[in-house]
Amino acid sequence: MNLVDNLEYNTERPKLHIPEYGRHFQKMVDHAVSVADREERNKVAKAIISVMGNLQPHLRDVPDFQHKLWDQLFIMSDFKLDVDSPFPITSKEVLQQRPEPLEYPQNHPKYRFYGNNIKRMIDVAIKWEKGDLRSGLEYAIANHMKKCYLNWNKDSVEDAVIFEHLKELSNGEIDLAPRGENLTDSGQFLKNRLSKSHKNGGGKKQRNNRNKKRY
DSSP, rough: HHHHHOOOGGSSOOOOGGGGGGGHHHHHHHHHHOOOOOHHHHHHHHHHHHHHHEEEEEGGTTTHHHHHHHHHHHHHHTTTOOOOOOOOOHHHHHHOOOOOOOOOOOOOOGGGGHHHHHHHHHHHHSOSSSSSHHHHHHHHHHHHHHHHHHSOOOOOOOOOHHHHHHHHHHSSSSSOOGGTTTOOOHHHHHHHHHHHHHHHHHHHHHHHHTTSSSO
């Protein structure tokens, strides 16, 4: 009966600050906090860091990883451990700060098959000074637009359609139609796409054949 009365349940134990290290590590850290002598406390802290590093020996001697281990040691002690750390001690307030929310793009482009990156590229091209470099970038953008169009729509598209879309997306700043530009032929894009699909399919076929039994 006495053995049953002395049983400890996790629900009755203090909450672990870093559960990945387990209850025994937490007890080691709690012991380090309770050591009165500072020199002895430093020795115990370094021993705990050494054991923590042994869990991931390939990262044990990396300076950034060592800093992370010391931060975790202070977190497990609820920042009550007073030892000489080889790294600046990160405050509890800094670690508890919530990160800034990420700004997700809220763009809803008219031509989704081009993607948002095309619009960014167009915006960059508009800011460039007119000349050979800008003309080359504009042609590359139009060519990539044609490739995207063919990937998600039909098997062919007139260059005039791409030029019109490019003019619209650039608010009239880029108009390749009067220049008489000729983009890469649709058949070439389709040929490249088919050759890639054949390569991928051929690779799968070979892998499947390896697993077949031979009699």
